[in-house]
Amino acid sequence: MDGTTKEAIAQRVRAVLAKIERAAARAGRSPASIRLVAATKSVSVQRIREAVEAGVRILGESRFQEALPKIEALGARDGVSWHFIGRLQRRKVRSTVGLFAMIHSVDSLDLAMEIDRRAAAAGVRQAVLLEVNVGGEPSKAGFTPSGVAEVVQGLDELTHLEVKGLMAIPPPAEQPEAARPYFREVRQLAHALAGQGLQRVRMDELSMGMSQDYEVAVEEGATLVRIGTAIFGMRPV
Ligand SMILES: *Cc1c(COP(=O)(O)O)cnc(C)c1O
Numbered sequence: 001m002d003g004t005t006k007e008a009i010a011q012r013v014r015a016v017l018a019k020i021e022r023a024a025a026r027a028g029r030s031p032a033s034i035r036l037v038a039a040t041k042s043v044s045v046q047r048i049r050e051a052v053e054a055g056v057r058i059l060g061e062s063r064f065q066e067a068l069p070k071i072e073a074l075g076a077r078d079g080v081s082w083h084f085i086g087r088l089q090r091r092k093v094r095s096t097v098g099l100f101a102m103i104h105s106v107d108s109l110d111l112a113m114e115i116d117r118r119a120a121a122a123g124v125r126q127a128v129l130l131e132v133n134v135g136g137e138p139s140k141a142g143f144t145p146s147g148v149a150e151v152v153q154g155l156d157e158l159t160h161l162e163v164k165g166l167m168a169i170p171p172p173a174e175q176p177e178a179a180r181p182y183f184r185e186v187r188q189l190a191h192a193l194a195g196q197g198l199q200r201v202r203m204d205e206l207s208m209g210m211s212q213d214y215e216v217a218v219e220e221g222a223t224l225v226r227i228g229t230a231i232f233g234m235r236p237v
Pocket of ligand 1: 039062085086210211212226228230
């Protein structure tokens with residue numbers, strides 16, 4: 001990772017933004033409706049800073065332990081916000097609420113209720129996305145598509161939780177096109193949920209697409225794409 005030069009990162013950020021723009025144009029969407037989230041796991045503070053200097057405005061961390069020192073080191077910079085995108089343990093909720101502008105990975109009713117409770121105690125409203133396990137993979141977190149439909153009514157009652165939409169990670173595949181039916185299913189699910197007459201729950205955001213398949217995701221309606229490798233290079237294993 002540290003072999004990656006600053007100019008290489010700036011170039012990659014520009015290339016990713018250009019591809020997002022072209023994918024948006026193909027789908028007749030405004031590029032302004034899509035936000036890039038740079039996935040920062042295992043990336044050093046210096047590299048993250050370079051990405052910010054290259055125009056990245058949202059940083060997405062999936063490892064709780066890595067998040068705190070990075071947020072502290074980078075500080076509250078103008079116009080830069082942090083999203084939490086990884087699996088969130090219940091006992092970490094208290095430190096997470098209010099620190100992240102959005103939590104993408106709410107994968108159970110229990111976790112949603114804990115976030116609401118902690119947000120209420122902190123006097124904040126926490127924006128979240130509901131993670132859907134579209135591929136039905138046993139190894140992955142998330143609600144089943146029918147499970148998410150069952151909980152939204154209950155989530156609509158929670159006054160300190162702002163559900164903004166859905167997040168999904170399709171099953172790994174060789175070809176980006178393989179993800180298309182899953183992305184489409186997420187969009188259709190969000191559309192169906194948005195038609196349920198909910199008061200607080202919104203379905204405006206779709207967090208889907210990673211380095212391998214973000215162009216397809218944008219074509220299928222993604223509003224947040226979470227990209228690590230295409231910006232920072234391969235992660236050490
Ligand atoms: C690491 C990670 C990403 C980025 O993956 P890349 O394939 O490196 O772009 C996106 N979302 C989540 C939840 C991640 O953990």
